[in-house]
Amino acid sequence: MLKKKAAALQPTERTSLLSHSSDLLDFHLGDLLEAVDDVHNLAGVLKVISKGDRKRDDYEGRFYAALAHLHHHLKPAITEWDRVVDRMPNDD
Numbered sequence: 001m002l003k004k005k006a007a008a009l010q011p012t013e014r015t016s017l018l019s020h021s022s023d024l025l026d027f028h029l030g031d032l033l034e035a036v037d038d039v040h041n042l043a044g045v046l047k048v049i050s051k052g053d054r055k056r057d058d059y060e061g062r063f064y065a066a067l068a069h070l071h072h073h074l075k076p077a078i079t080e081w082d083r084v085v086d087r088m089p090n091d092d
Contacts, residue, residue, distance in 0.1 A: 022080060022083075022084050024080050025077070025080045025081060025084055028073060028076050028077035028080055029077060031073045031077075032070065032074070032077055035066060035069045035070035035073055036070065038066040038069070038070075039063070039066045039067060039070055042059060042062055042063040042066055043063065045059050046059055046060065046063060
């Protein structure tokens with residue numbers, strides 16, 4: 001589903017630095033923020049749950065999946081960020 005959603009978005013050039021640099025970058029940053037929230041919340045649970053708790057394995061697996069999801073979205077976000085920055089006019 002994410003591939004369809006990402007493919008449907010076309011990068012949009014903007015002239016104002018106050019607006020989003022591109023729709024694609026906005027999409028990737030939204031995914032990153034969701035993944036960061038998941039990692040943060042699961043890390044908080046793992047800090048307080050005892051090592052003997054039967055649910056700990058489940059939370060550790062979910063934490064690993066959240067980290068992998070974050071990692072998965074980093075590269076396209078950085079690639080789009082670089083593309084947007086490369087198209088900005090030089091201040092020379």
